[in-house]
Amino acid sequence: MDKKLIYIADDEINICNIIKSFLFKEGFEVETFNNGALLLDAFNMRQPDMLILDIMMPVLDGYSICESIRKKSPIPIIIVSAKDTEPDKVAGLTLGADDYLTKPFSPMELIARIKSIFRRIEFDKTHIQGNIINIADVTINLNKKQVLVNNKNIGLTNMEFSLLYYLINNKNRAISRSELLVKVWGFESEVETRATDDMIKRIRKKLTGAGSLLKVDTVWGFGFTIQDKE
16 A cells, blocks of 8 residues: 655644654645645645644645645645644634644654544445435535535535535434544544534534524534434
């Protein structure tokens, strides 16, 4: 299997070098950039398999990069930042990041999250065949990993697609937050559960923005469900 290429953008050179050395040892190909504009230029020349972005950078910050990339690619994005407030995390996830780690963090935790995302992507490639699912006014193309409302792609990221697909594939059943973290994120231990809520908000926004009638209902104190009304 080809080596996965990861781009890292952080204006703290030491952090770039530490992450790079750990990822090299794990068999990844890595390129580092000290500002967002350089990463974006490189992305337009050669698209990597994942981005790791700091928020606070000169020229172009992590939020701007994330927003720009999401307009043209569902590539996995992990934000690493010293900004640790809830609004900061929600902002990053709302713009399309798949995960958010607060500095200082363990390089091994970052590697675990990277591998979790890649495992999920490979699982989807192996298990999802060229099928079409219709529910309410939504069409799901499993082969292309697209969600269509009125024949228009609503632009879900890979993570958002996997979460919505899991809920639909288990429709009429309440799914706990912990189950979603295990099945969608691939985490096998207790982690921050706000990630599921933030991603559900993004999915709902994209569905309603496209005029869809499909509802992702909250099961208070437990998780989420999609009910098939037909």
